[in-house]
Amino acid sequence: MSEEVLIPMFVFASLAVILVAAFHFSYKKRQAIHETIRLSIEKTGAVDGTLVESILRDNVGANADLRKGIILISVGLAFVFLGNMIDDAEAIGPMIGVASFPGLIGLAYVAFHFFAPREPTV
DSSP: OOHHHHHHHHHHHHHHHHHHHHHHHHHHHHHHHHHHHHHHHHHHSSOOHHHHHHHHSOOOOTTHHHHHHHHHHHHHHHHHHHHHHSSOGGGHHHHHHHHHHHHHHHHHHHHHHHHSOOOOOO
């Protein structure tokens, strides 16, 4: 096979592998949570509400959106700098286009941090 076929095939195959891995590990995490709750019910006959709440609560912290946003904006800026470093004058347009995806998603996360209502932390 030629390079024109192999390169896109590897790019899309890697995206598929990443998605499958993400779903697999999410499934394993949910399976472990259910097993923990099942063992608790088998041993005590009932499940403690605080145990279930602590297992299911998302412990990401108050500044998780801000951190994700800053990282994504930085990735977008890295693509812009990469476009400027390439000697070809026509490279800056596509690189700014690529940079707009993580950059705008990062801006949305930063906006969520400042404008979305948050539940009080316990």
